[in-house]
Amino acid sequence: MPTFKEQFWDPVAGFGVTFRTMFRKVVTEQYPFEKMPTAPRFHGRHQLNRWPDGLEKCIGCELCAWACPADAIYVEGASNTEDERFSPGERYGRVYQINYLRCILCGLCIEACPTRALTMTNEYELADNNRADLIYEKSDLLAPLLPGMEQPPHPMLLGDDAEDYYRGTFSAPPPTAAGGAGAKEATS
Numbered sequence: 001m002p003t004f005k006e007q008f009w010d011p012v013a014g015f016g017v018t019f020r021t022m023f024r025k026v027v028t029e030q031y032p033f034e035k036m037p038t039a040p041r042f043h044g045r046h047q048l049n050r051w052p053d054g055l056e057k058c059i060g061c062e063l064c065a066w067a068c069p070a071d072a073i074y075v076e077g078a079s080n081t082e083d084e085r086f087s088p089g090e091r092y093g094r095v096y097q098i099n100y101l102r103c104i105l106c107g108l109c110i111e112a113c114p115t116r117a118l119t120m121t122n123e124y125e126l127a128d129n130n131r132a133d134l135i136y137e138k139s140d141l142l143a144p145l146l147p148g149m150e151q152p153p154h155p156m157l158l159g160d161d162a163e164d165y166y167r168g169t170f171s172a173p174p175p176t177a178a179g180g181a182g183a184k185e186a187t188s
């Protein structure tokens, strides 16, 4: 047989919690109607960065793919030629894919990248209704061309050789630049 406390006091105490909560600040987020900003260093979608003249920073070395614990990255490198140059130096990433069905956004790949070609943005809306669209291609990951950048392939515009790029010993913007691209890191 229930005691007096169980019959009368316990229900009142239970509703007391409900009553008190009615006057507290609501913490429910109205996503996707209201989007909250992430922390500045939140690990979101990746980005393949460019040099200030538009050449790609990726050299197709595959270190990011080897560092990935989820086997989410696929890279195929290829050789630049003087007629068709996508990055300073010998090699560039001809094929670059990230499979967001596998990626756990841990950031190990960006730590492994020797050229800071690969960084992560704050973009977190990576859901879709089919597998194919969650394999991002190089064209999906490349940073946009900022003012003063040229779409590769094109010759090195910031220096005579790749060492000028990697040592940062360039100061003048590329000859065709309209907005002083030489002064801005292509990592937006």
Ligand code: SF4
Pocket (backbone or CB within 6 Å): 067, 068, 069, 070, 071, 072, 073, 098, 102, 103, 104, 105, 106, 107, 108, 109, 110
């Ligand atoms: S963030 Fe982590 S899981 Fe995702 S591609 Fe990079 S290393 Fe792999």
Ligand code: SF4
Pocket (backbone or CB within 6 Å): 057, 058, 059, 060, 061, 062, 063, 064, 065, 075, 093, 112, 113, 114, 115, 116, 117, 118
């Ligand atoms: S993103 Fe970086 S680590 Fe990955 S292939 Fe390109 S240069 Fe190498």
